[in-house]
Amino acid sequence: MTANITGNTARDATAADGTRQTAGTRGTSVVLHDLSRAFGATKALDGLSIDMAPGELVALLGPSGCGKTTALRIVAGFEIADTGSVLVDGKDISSVPAAKRDMGMVFQSYSLFPNMTALDNVAFGLRMRKIGTGDRRKRANELLEMVGLAPQAKQYPHQLSGGQQQRVALARALAIEPRVLLLDEPLSALDAKVRLQLREQIRTLQQRLGTTTLFVTHDQEEALSMADRVGVMSHGKLEQIAAPDELYDKPATAFVAEFVGIMNRVPGELHSGGTVTALDKTVPVMNQDADVSPGPADVLVRPEGLTMAVIENGNGIVATRTFLGSVTRVGVLLSGDVTVQVDKPSTDAAALAPGTSVQVTLPPEPVLVAPRR
Amino acid sequence: MAASGAPGSLADPGAPGSGPDIVSGSSARLTFPHAVRWLRRILGVVPFAVYVTLGLLLPMVAVTIGAFEKDNGGFTLSNVNAATHGIYLHGFWQSIILSAVSSVVPAILGLILAYAIFTAKRGNVLRQVTITASGVFANFGGVPLAFLFIASLGSTGLLTHWLQNIGIDLYAHGFTLYSLIGVIVVYFYFQIPLMVLVILPALEGLRPAWREAAENMGARSWDYWRFVGGPVLLPAFLGCVLLLFGSALSAYATAEALTNGTIPLTAIQIGSFLNGNVIAGQENVGKALGLGMVIIIAIAMLIYTVLQRRVAKWLR
Amino acid sequence: MAAIADTQVVPAPPRRTARPRADRGAVWRWVVLLVAAVYFLLPLLVAFRFAGIKSFGSVLSQSGFTSSLGLSVRLAIVTTVIEIVLMLPTAIYIHLRLPGLRRLMEGITILPIVIPPVVLIVGVLQISPGALKNTPYLLALEYVILAMPFAYRAIDAGLRALDLKTIVEASNSLGAGWLNTLMRVLLPNLTTGVLAAVVLTVALVLGEYTMASLALYQTFPVWIYVNSQYSGQISVAASLLSLLVTWLFLMAITMIGTRRSRRKGGGAVTLFTATRQETRGN
Numbered sequence: 001m002t003a004n005i006t007g008n009t010a011r012d013a014t015a016a017d018g019t020r021q022t023a024g025t026r027g028t029s030v031v032l033h034d035l036s037r038a039f040g041a042t043k044a045l046d047g048l049s050i051d052m053a054p055g056e057l058v059a060l061l062g063p064s065g066c067g068k069t070t071a072l073r074i075v076a077g078f079e080i081a082d083t084g085s086v087l088v089d090g091k092d093i094s095s096v097p098a099a100k101r102d103m104g105m106v107f108q109s110y111s112l113f114p115n116m117t118a119l120d121n122v123a124f125g126l127r128m129r130k131i132g133t134g135d136r137r138k139r140a141n142e143l144l145e146m147v148g149l150a151p152q153a154k155q156y157p158h159q160l161s162g163g164q165q166q167r168v169a170l171a172r173a174l175a176i177e178p179r180v181l182l183l184d185e186p187l188s189a190l191d192a193k194v195r196l197q198l199r200e201q202i203r204t205l206q207q208r209l210g211t212t213t214l215f216v217t218h219d220q221e222e223a224l225s226m227a228d229r230v231g232v233m234s235h236g237k238l239e240q241i242a243a244p245d246e247l248y249d250k251p252a253t254a255f256v257a258e259f260v261g262i263m264n265r266v267p268g269e270l271h272s273g274g275t276v277t278a279l280d281k282t283v284p285v286m287n288q289d290a291d292v293s294p295g296p297a298d299v300l301v302r303p304e305g306l307t308m309a310v311i312e313n314g315n316g317i318v319a320t321r322t323f324l325g326s327v328t329r330v331g332v333l334l335s336g337d338v339t340v341q342v343d344k345p346s347t348d349a350a351a352l353a354p355g356t357s358v359q360v361t362l363p364p365e366p367v368l369v370a371p372r373r
Numbered sequence: 374m375a376a377s378g379a380p381g382s383l384a385d386p387g388a389p390g391s392g393p394d395i396v397s398g399s400s401a402r403l404t405f406p407h408a409v410r411w412l413r414r415i416l417g418v419v420p421f422a423v424y425v426t427l428g429l430l431l432p433m434v435a436v437t438i439g440a441f442e443k444d445n446g447g448f449t450l451s452n453v454n455a456a457t458h459g460i461y462l463h464g465f466w467q468s469i470i471l472s473a474v475s476s477v478v479p480a481i482l483g484l485i486l487a488y489a490i491f492t493a494k495r496g497n498v499l500r501q502v503t504i505t506a507s508g509v510f511a512n513f514g515g516v517p518l519a520f521l522f523i524a525s526l527g528s529t530g531l532l533t534h535w536l537q538n539i540g541i542d543l544y545a546h547g548f549t550l551y552s553l554i555g556v557i558v559v560y561f562y563f564q565i566p567l568m569v570l571v572i573l574p575a576l577e578g579l580r581p582a583w584r585e586a587a588e589n590m591g592a593r594s595w596d597y598w599r600f601v602g603g604p605v606l607l608p609a610f611l612g613c614v615l616l617l618f619g620s621a622l623s624a625y626a627t628a629e630a631l632t633n634g635t636i637p638l639t640a641i642q643i644g645s646f647l648n649g650n651v652i653a654g655q656e657n658v659g660k661a662l663g664l665g666m667v668i669i670i671a672i673a674m675l676i677y678t679v680l681q682r683r684v685a686k687w688l689r
Numbered sequence: 690m691a692a693i694a695d696t697q698v699v700p701a702p703p704r705r706t707a708r709p710r711a712d713r714g715a716v717w718r719w720v721v722l723l724v725a726a727v728y729f730l731l732p733l734l735v736a737f738r739f740a741g742i743k744s745f746g747s748v749l750s751q752s753g754f755t756s757s758l759g760l761s762v763r764l765a766i767v768t769t770v771i772e773i774v775l776m777l778p779t780a781i782y783i784h785l786r787l788p789g790l791r792r793l794m795e796g797i798t799i800l801p802i803v804i805p806p807v808v809l810i811v812g813v814l815q816i817s818p819g820a821l822k823n824t825p826y827l828l829a830l831e832y833v834i835l836a837m838p839f840a841y842r843a844i845d846a847g848l849r850a851l852d853l854k855t856i857v858e859a860s861n862s863l864g865a866g867w868l869n870t871l872m873r874v875l876l877p878n879l880t881t882g883v884l885a886a887v888v889l890t891v892a893l894v895l896g897e898y899t900m901a902s903l904a905l906y907q908t909f910p911v912w913i914y915v916n917s918q919y920s921g922q923i924s925v926a927a928s929l930l931s932l933l934v935t936w937l938f939l940m941a942i943t944m945i946g947t948r949r950s951r952r953k954g955g956g957a958v959t960l961f962t963a964t965r966q967e968t969r970g971n
Contacts, residue, residue, distance in 0.1 A: 076585075076589060077588075078585055078588075097588075098585070098588045098589060099588045099589070099590075099591050099592060099593060100591070101589075102591075103589065104589070105585070105586065105589040107582045107585070107586060108582075109582075110580060110582060111580070111582035111583060111585070111586040112586075113583055113586070113587070113600070113601045113605075114583075114605060115601065115604040115605050116600075116601075124587070124590050124592075124600070125590035125591060127600075128590050128591035128592050128596060129591060169586075172586075172590070173589075176590065176591070414786055414787065415787075417778070417779070417782035417783075417786060417787075418779055418782060418783065418787065418790070420775060420778075420779070421775060421776075421779040424775055424833070424834075425797065425834070428813075428830060428831060428833065428834040429800065429801070429804070429809070429834050431812070431816055432809055432811070432812025432813045432815070432816060433804070433808070433809075433812055434812075435812040435815045435816045436808055436811055436812040436815070439811075439812075439815060485721055486721060486722075486725050489717075489718045489721040489722055489725075490722070492718065493718060493722075499722075501940075501944070502940070505936065505939040505940050506729070506936065508839075508889060508892075508939055509892065509932065509935050509936045509939055510729065512839075512889070512892050512893050512896055512935075513896060513932060513935075514896070515896065515897075515898040515899065515910060516898050516910050516911075516913055516914040516917075516924075516928070517896065517910065517913060517927075517928030517929075517931065517932065518928075520736070520913070520917060520921070520924055520925050520928055521732045521733065521735075521736045521925065521928060521929075522732055523921075524732075524735060524736040524739035524740070524921070524925050525731070525732045525735035525736060525739070526732075530735070530739070531735045531738055531739050532731070532732075532735045561728075562729070562732070565725075616799065616802065616803065619802065619803025619804075620802055620803060622803070622805065623802075623803060623804065623805030623806065623807065623808075625805065625806065625807045625899045626898040626899045626902075626910075630914065640805055640807050643805070643807045643808060643811065644807055644899075644903060646811075647807075647810070647811060647814075647903045648903070659811065660811060663805070663807070663808035663811055663812075666805050666808055667804065667805075667808060670803045670804065670805075673803070674796075674799070674800070674803060677799070678792075678796050681792070681795070681796075682792065
């Protein structure tokens with residue numbers, strides 16, 4: 001096993017093109033254990049625990065103020081948790097200063113050193129590790145190649161666009177072959193198109209290198225498309241952490257259900273015994289341990305989950321139609337002033353003019369319930 | 374001022390983030406409608422331009438012309454000649470030395486003080502107090518300041534007296550407030566606050582993300598300052614040094630009140646011309662001296678503006 | 690769920706971890722501030738001692754005190770009015786219509802700090818018409834120039850904290866003309882900047898000696914100097930008083946400014962900077 005560019009022989013050998021042997025038995029595991037942090041009276045983090053497998057990309061998703069960035073900064077070493085610890089490969093690094101944690105971080109924006117060229121920026125971490133000039137330059141150039149910015153090596157940050165700057169920042173973070181990659185909403189400040197391109201690029205690179213990655217974002221599409229697992233946070237607590245499809249199909253709480261994707265709320269009647277009646281149908285309840293007592297409750301169901309048929313004197317009237325491409329979102333006004341969104345293939349939806357009477361029903365599968373709003 | 378390169382291209386320096394710093398609309402071309410449009414746009418600053426011309430430029434021009442005039446009109450170089458020799462030359466040198474020391478040292482001290490204020494964690498009240506104090510002290514010069522120091526560190530000053538009581542006799546060791554050294558010490562009193570005021574915006578331009586990114590890359594404090602903080606701050610710092618230099622060079626009242634003209638300093642020498650202590654035939658030498666000062670400062674200002682432009686580019 | 694069977698995880702007991710690095714610099718910082726405080730406050734204290742309490746009382750009854758102070762105050766008022774009327778619209782105009790000239794403005798407004806007032810007054814006296822030379826208000830006109838750096842910067846800081854273009858456009862789209870926009874939209878949002886400019890201008894006028902003495906007018910600082918030949922103590926007392934009053938003024942402005950700014954979700958306001966409030970991380 002040869003020492004790689006950072007002189008660390010305890011790591012995997014790297015193949016010539018910079019890829020690592022796939023995660024398998026190596027790579028870094030990261031454990032966040034019961035992290036809590038309060039700023040004055042506000043609890044930014046409340047007992048957050050996450051086990052990250054080697055090579056995994058975990059996204060922390062949530063609205064502003066949910067604590068996700070605080071969690072990331074604690075892992076990076078820029079904040080200290082009030083209680084709890086962070087373990088990397090089993091070792092507690094809570095007292096290790098940020099500069100010695102060997103993690104690469106990409107900030108939200110404008111973190112490139114303005115007085116250095118792209119190349120010097122990328123090489124900076126290597127310089128701190130006392131790598132010689134020649135090797136440094138070579139490695140930095142390799143990384144700029146990897147992110148597709150080799151021609152811009154001699155340019156200064158203010159000469160680069162936002163997307164280019166973030167790619168340089170990514171290259172800089174990866175140049176030191178970090179054990180963990182930390183990304184703090186790196187795409188938020190970018191144009192939609194650039195965002196999509198960069199999303200793919202980050203994910204591809206991350207998988208190729210097998211670096212354990214923690215990615216913070218408020219954009220659910222980003223999280224769902226990039227991550228191996230997504231942790232949804234609210235008010236400092238982790239509501240659910242699961243693979244994207246599980247999060248979407250089996251949300252654990254009403255918050256997760258409504259944050260990820262679109263959810264309809266239909267008034268219904270909850271019975272003791274784990275069933276609920278809504279839209280003239282009785283179905284089992286998915287979240288039996290929800291904080292709802294028998295009686296009036298809201299049923300949460302996805303637009304593609306509701307069935308709708310054209311019928312005389314149905315329980316609803318078509319109010320709006322929103323064309324979304326292959327699918328059309330139909331807004332139906334039910335009795336009691338409740339509106340639901342139902343997704344239909346656009347070819348079928350063409351026949352549903354506003355004013356058409358329809359019957360909307362629940363699917364025969366278990367549904368989520370939440371307290372009546 | 375047109376942007377270099379087409380907007381949206383890599384070469385457009387306005388691209389990342391901040392609003393483009395260009396005159397909105399097309400650059401002025403010399404066709405009639407464009408010229409008219411350009412003129413109308415300039416209209417808003419005409420009052421200001423007029424005022425500055427009348428109040429600042431014209432007097433300067435008058436001084437410049439006067440420097441080359443004989444007492445009864447006509448061109449001469451004798452004023453300039455007199456101004457660059459003898460006691461006046463000595464005055465220039467003294468002034469330059471005084472200004473150099475009173476700019477470099479307070480610049481460094483001011484930077485340290487500004488940084489201490491800026492990074493204080495619970496610092497808001499502290500910051501406000503210090504900044505307002507700086508605003509006051511930066512303007513506090515001249516006679517009142519001189520008196521303050523005479524009352525403290527003059528030969529019969531209270532502080533001198535107290536120090537004598539505990540065995541430190543300043544004046545016995547050759548120190549006197551009424552010398553160049555004394556003037557320099559007094560100048561610190563308004564130069565340091567001026568430095569604090571002017572360097573703070575530059576410090577605020579140091580993004581915390583840079584510090585954190587550097588740390589994340591394994592840099593220690595020293596590394597950060599050496600590779601990022603220092604280089605970014607340096608042009609602003611040098612600019613401030615030049616600003617302080619100009620400020621010290623033009624200070625009149627403080628030195629006058631302290632020394633009563635015993636030390637040759639250009640500013641004071643000019644003042645004595647206005648007071649009427651002149652030799653016949655040399656009335657306009659004062660203006661030549663003034664011109665000399667302005668030239669020195671003009672050079673300093675030029676360097677200052679160039680440096681500031683460079684800094685602005687990086688900090689965008 | 691990913692298997693972590695390989696790693697031995699020993700959960701650490703909950704505890705407070707090491708002090709953040711930033712705190713270790715705290716000692717150094719306080720030393721610097723202490724030394725600075727001593728250097729700046731000691732002469733004031735000593736001067737206070739020197740003057741003696743009685744002097745402060747006698748200051749008011751000295752001959753020439755009221756007339757010179759009155760002159761300085763009148764000059765301050767005239768200067769301030771001209772300064773604001775000149776600089777405020779200009780600054781707004783530059784920000785709005787000619788942002789490219791901002792650098793140039795900053796350069797020009799720096800000039801008065803470095804152009805020796807001594808030289809300036811020579812030139813001014815030369816070119817002023819006789820009628821102007823005979824009134825002290827000639828000084829006010831020049832003081833406007835001297836105060837420009839501070840006034841412009843204070844107003845500029847206030848402007849920078851606003852998204853000027855957007856609110857002006859919004860105001861116009863709702864039907865407000867320029868005057869209305871200025872009075873109802875801009876001024877209320879610029880009060881701190883304008884106030885700071887006012888106070889700095891007043892501070893400058895009340896302390897300006899060079900030009901006044903060379904133009905042979907007895908303003909307050911000139912009076913202090915002249916009077917010092919009779920009573921040093923009273924002069925020192927007067928100097929301290931003017932310093933104190935100016936400082937109190939500025940403190941009041943900054944505190945009022947910060948309170949108003951915080952109410953609107955802004956950050957702390959200082960004389961030349963108005964920061965946006967840092968949002969707490971997510």
